[in-house]
Amino acid sequence: MQLHSAQFPVLSLILLVCLAGLAAVVLLPAEKKQAVKYVSAVCSAVTLGLSVYVFVAYDRALGGMQFVEHLQWAPSLGISYINGVDGFAAPLLLLTGIVFFTGVLTMWEHDLRVKEFFAMFILLVTGVFGMFMALDLFFLFVWYDVSLFPMYLLIVIWGSTNREYGAMKLTLFLLAGSALILPGIVYLVAESGMGTFSLPALVNQADFSPFVQKLAFFLFYVGFGILAGVWPFHTWSPAGHVAAPTAVSMLHAGVLMKIGAFGILRVGMFLCPEGWAFWAPVMALLATIGILYGALAGLRQTDLKFVIGYSSVSHMGVVGLGLATMTVDGVNGAVFQMFAHGVMTALFFSAVGYIYDKTHEREFANLGGLSHVMPVAGGYFILAALTGIGVPCLASFWAELLVLLAAFDAYPVYGVVAVTALAINALFILRVVEKTCFGPVNPKWEHLPDVSFGLGLPRLVLAGVIVIFGIMPFLMYETIQSASMLLISGLP
Amino acid sequence: MTNWTLFAPELFMLAAAGLFFALSLARPQPARDFAAAMVVAAIGLSLTVWAVGAEGVLFAGTYRVDLFSQVFKVLISAGFFLVICLCGDLSGVADKRHSEFYLLLAVCTLALMLLTSCVHLLAIYLALELSSYSLYILVCLRRGREKGLESGLKYFIIGACASALMLFGFALLYGTGMSLHLADLARELPGRLHEPVVLIGFVLGLSGFLFKIAAFPFHFWAPEVYEAAPHQAGAYIATVSKAGGIAVLLRITAAAGAGGDQLVGFLMVVSVASMTLGNLAAIAQQDLKRLLAFSSVAHAGYVMVAILSFNAMGLSSGVFYAMSLLVMKLTCFMIVIQVSAGGNNIRINDLAGLHRQAPVLAAALMLALFSLAGIPPTIGFTAKLLVFTAAAENGYLWLVIVAMANVVISLYYYLRVLKAAYFLEPEDSASPVRVPAPMNFLALVLIFFTVAAGIYPQPFIAAARALTHALIG
Numbered sequence: 001m002q003l004h005s006a007q008f009p010v011l012s013l014i015l016l017v018c019l020a021g022l023a024a025v026v027l028l029p030a031e032k033k034q035a036v037k038y039v040s041a042v043c044s045a046v047t048l049g050l051s052v053y054v055f056v057a058y059d060r061a062l063g064g065m066q067f068v069e070h071l072q073w074a075p076s077l078g079i080s081y082i083n084g085v086d087g088f089a090a091p092l093l094l095l096t097g098i099v100f101f102t103g104v105l106t107m108w109e110h111d112l113r114v115k116e117f118f119a120m121f122i123l124l125v126t127g128v129f130g131m132f133m134a135l136d137l138f139f140l141f142v143w144y145d146v147s148l149f150p151m152y153l154l155i156v157i158w159g160s161t162n163r164e165y166g167a168m169k170l171t172l173f174l175l176a177g178s179a180l181i182l183p184g185i186v187y188l189v190a191e192s193g194m195g196t197f198s199l200p201a202l203v204n205q206a207d208f209s210p211f212v213q214k215l216a217f218f219l220f221y222v223g224f225g226i227l228a229g230v231w232p233f234h235t236w237s238p239a240g241h242v243a244a245p246t247a248v249s250m251l252h253a254g255v256l257m258k259i260g261a262f263g264i265l266r267v268g269m270f271l272c273p274e275g276w277a278f279w280a281p282v283m284a285l286l287a288t289i290g291i292l293y294g295a296l297a298g299l300r301q302t303d304l305k306f307v308i309g310y311s312s313v314s315h316m317g318v319v320g321l322g323l324a325t326m327t328v329d330g331v332n333g334a335v336f337q338m339f340a341h342g343v344m345t346a347l348f349f350s351a352v353g354y355i356y357d358k359t360h361e362r363e364f365a366n367l368g369g370l371s372h373v374m375p376v377a378g379g380y381f382i383l384a385a386l387t388g389i390g391v392p393c394l395a396s397f398w399a400e401l402l403v404l405l406a407a408f409d410a411y412p413v414y415g416v417v418a419v420t421a422l423a424i425n426a427l428f429i430l431r432v433v434e435k436t437c438f439g440p441v442n443p444k445w446e447h448l449p450d451v452s453f454g455l456g457l458p459r460l461v462l463a464g465v466i467v468i469f470g471i472m473p474f475l476m477y478e479t480i481q482s483a484s485m486l487l488i489s490g491l492p
Numbered sequence: 493m494t495n496w497t498l499f500a501p502e503l504f505m506l507a508a509a510g511l512f513f514a515l516s517l518a519r520p521q522p523a524r525d526f527a528a529a530m531v532v533a534a535i536g537l538s539l540t541v542w543a544v545g546a547e548g549v550l551f552a553g554t555y556r557v558d559l560f561s562q563v564f565k566v567l568i569s570a571g572f573f574l575v576i577c578l579c580g581d582l583s584g585v586a587d588k589r590h591s592e593f594y595l596l597l598a599v600c601t602l603a604l605m606l607l608t609s610c611v612h613l614l615a616i617y618l619a620l621e622l623s624s625y626s627l628y629i630l631v632c633l634r635r636g637r638e639k640g641l642e643s644g645l646k647y648f649i650i651g652a653c654a655s656a657l658m659l660f661g662f663a664l665l666y667g668t669g670m671s672l673h674l675a676d677l678a679r680e681l682p683g684r685l686h687e688p689v690v691l692i693g694f695v696l697g698l699s700g701f702l703f704k705i706a707a708f709p710f711h712f713w714a715p716e717v718y719e720a721a722p723h724q725a726g727a728y729i730a731t732v733s734k735a736g737g738i739a740v741l742l743r744i745t746a747a748a749g750a751g752g753d754q755l756v757g758f759l760m761v762v763s764v765a766s767m768t769l770g771n772l773a774a775i776a777q778q779d780l781k782r783l784l785a786f787s788s789v790a791h792a793g794y795v796m797v798a799i800l801s802f803n804a805m806g807l808s809s810g811v812f813y814a815m816s817l818l819v820m821k822l823t824c825f826m827i828v829i830q831v832s833a834g835g836n837n838i839r840i841n842d843l844a845g846l847h848r849q850a851p852v853l854a855a856a857l858m859l860a861l862f863s864l865a866g867i868p869p870t871i872g873f874t875a876k877l878l879v880f881t882a883a884a885e886n887g888y889l890w891l892v893i894v895a896m897a898n899v900v901i902s903l904y905y906y907l908r909v910l911k912a913a914y915f916l917e918p919e920d921s922a923s924p925v926r927v928p929a930p931m932n933f934l935a936l937v938l939i940f941f942t943v944a945a946g947i948y949p950q951p952f953i954a955a956a957r958a959l960t961h962a963l964i965g
Binding site: 073138152156157168171172179180182183186187189190 | 867877896899907915954
């Protein structure tokens with residue numbers, strides 16, 4: 001793992017901006033709802049700007065870890081504060097910035113306990129940013145948990161359908177995941193005998209025996225896999241998505257599930273390559289079952305959020321399948337899919353959120369003809385659906401194409417199953433679109449307003465990102481490639 | 493020639509006990525007693541801080557003043573001070589008993605201070621009994637509750653059994669020709685732990701300390717005592733008394749060297765049983781103090797993980813854990829005291845509406861709960877990380893996984909408390925919670941420590957390391 005120091009600590013700046021925003025929101029009086037929203041919006045806009053800067057300024061030709069910051073933190077325990085970004089992390093930071101910004105704007109009309117909502121929301125995002133850039137296992141774990149625990153209150157207080165159950169299930173599942181990750185980390189650190197939590201030091205110098213790698217990788221795979229929605233640990237995900245408020249669903253399906261996949265990649269695959277090779281067939285099997293299961297379970301759903309929730313399980317299966325191929329293309333596709341699915345799901349939830357806010361109805365059988373009533377909102381919904389089913393020239397297409405091509409080589413049977421499942425899912429999603437947006441207009445919704453420009457802005461941003469990276473996939477591809485080449489060529 | 497300055501904090505506490513005794517003879521005046529207690533506790537705390545650097549041996553080698561004992565004395569008197577801070581509203585105890593309440597707290601604090609310094613098994617026994625006897629009475633002081641007496645009796649009987657077993661253990665050790673001096677014990681014990689008599693003697697000898705920290709199988713008193721005792725006494729038992737118990741446990745087990753398979757196996761059973769039993773039982777509780785009691789039992793289990801590692805890391809993590817328990821449990825009891833009207837017990841759902849009526853307390857409660865569950869970035873997480881690192885160094889990966897599984901179980905009931913404080917709305921009849929400004933300030937201080945030790949643990953870890961060196965050289 002090559003480290004290139006930062007001229008200017010831009011990564012820490014992202015975290016500091018988040019924390020400053022958090023402090024400002026906490027200090028503002030609870031009655032000043034508008035001020036809280038403006039502070040959150042400014043905070044998210046600045047972090048979005050910084051994450052775009054990191055993505056653009058990342059030197060693809062150089063590769064390796066860039067913008068690296070290093071600070072001794074707790075030397076008596078081997079903890080140091082190291083941040084860095086490689087071709088895997090840069091797209092995900094960008095994703096976080098986009099979803100943060102659009103999430104805040106989506107909640108602009110939100111009126112219940114505004115201050116606490118945005119405080120929790122910013123705290124959660126801080127954890128996500130930190131997790132994507134952390135290169136020290138201690139900090140990585142701390143950020144990971146910081147991004148999880150606000151979830152409980154966010155869902156319980158501001159959620160909808162069956163929220164207490166959904167929130168408790170989600171929190172316990174995700175914390176059960178970290179109950180495997182922490183032992184894994186502590187175990188590796190103890191086995192290395194180096195007394196350090198620093199990821200670069202462990203990757204470059206530690207010599208783990210195959211047994212240690214297999215055991216540790218298993219812990220990381222299951223631990224992070226719970227958050228990544230790996231079948232059969234995914235059951236928290238649809239229930240949680242449905243219960244959560246719109247912006248939290250966006251962040252959650254859009255970014256948090258990627259944290260899980262990223263954790264497998266960053267910790268499991270970087271530290272335990274032999275474990276990766278050993279468990280790859282199992283990963284491929286579980287991922288394929290996940291793709292198939294998500295697609296089939298989606299068929300039975302009547303609630304729009306459940307439909308998206310199950311399609312997320314399916315799409316995250318694609319990520320898992322890509323990682324399991326252990327090839328450059330597969331890993332490229334997997335990371336690209338993380339990004340594309342993140343933006344797509346955010347748009348999807350945001351579109352459904354708008355429809356739900358206006359109609360208080362998510363059963364798609366009771367909707368209908370929405371494209372006549374609210375053509376713009378319907379348009380966003382359709383675009384998200386098309387991205388979800390992988391229509392060419394939209395971002396997801398390239399990601400799924402890469403993964404499936406790699407999968408056909410490595411696991412032909414799974415590849416065929418996955419393609420079939422995705423096709424079934426696509427047909428189903430098209431039917432959902434038909435029932436929701438076309439057909440006769442339900443007279444109940446005839447008088448509903450369309451999306452205003454302000455509320456449409458976040459959706460526009462998300463749609464723009466999907467199209468840009470759909471038309472110019474190389475912008476994303478080359479960045480990821482710079483990291484995956486190094487990872488794969490470094491395999492034993 | 494005895495150097496009495498080494499003994500100054502203890503002497504001061506003794507004098508304080510005398511003062512409260514005198515006050516108890518005068519006409520009862522709660523405000524005066526509280527003011528006197530605050531002054532005494534503040535001076536006691538500064539005295540122990542002043543005495544941190546002291547080193548020396550007293551009383552024919554049975555009493556050792558070193559960094560380990562001195563820092564624990566700071567912890568204990570800091571805990572004493574904080575508990576006294578919470579006594580502003582001591583409505584759970586009859587007015588005329590306030591001075592006696594402080595008297596017993598002072599005596600117990602004195603005993604716990606002695607406990608951290610004793611290096612002779614009989615001296616340890618005496619100090620342990622002195623602290624326990626004051627607590628037995630403290631528990632019974634609850635105003636108008638028959639249950640106070642009943643639980644005090646239960647506490648006493650279990651304590652007496654544990655003491656008897658402990659004495660029997662010491663006698664066995666003595667019978668095998670070993671000295672009762674810890675320094676001599678540390679030379680002989682590690683090599684002889686495979687002998688059944690020695691092993692049984694040592695294990696029985698630990699029972700008194702397991703009772704003190706409410707570990708399985710001496711945990712039965714905890715829920716009744718926490719429930720029935722005055723809130724402040726409960727806070728004291730959950731924090732200060734535990735710190736003393738952990739200190740002496742660390743000192744004794746440090747004498748056992750690397751432990752040995754049978755001893756480690758026994759302690760593993762104690763550890764896993766404590767945490768699992770405590771966490772499972774806590775799920776069913778409605779009374780907040782009973783819940784805290786069972787969570788204490790679970791935490792005793794995590795502390796045992798630190799102790800059974802029998803390495804330097806384990807000892808320092810034990811020190812850190814004592815500190816973290818002090819902060820976390822004290823925060824929880826502070827909320828109990830503030831929310832309860834007239835010193836009555838509160839149920840979890842009585843916390844409803846706390847986030848509106850007392851936002852600072854609610855935030856402190858949230859952090860304390862996450863800290864108890866071991867979620868970063870809090871002091872409780874750092875404590876667990878240290879403990880698990882110690883266990884992993886010895887290759888006890890499965891134990892770490894069992895402990896983490898327990899963390900997930902515990903999260904369920906902590907989240908229920910959190911939900912009550914942040915999500916439920918109070919019924920109209922409930923009286924609103926009013927928080928005096930000093931309590932808000934105290935809550936902020938506790939929040940600061942909870943988060944600071946979670947984010948930047950270096951100074952605390954370094955201190956714990958230094959203590960360990962003082963202990964094992």
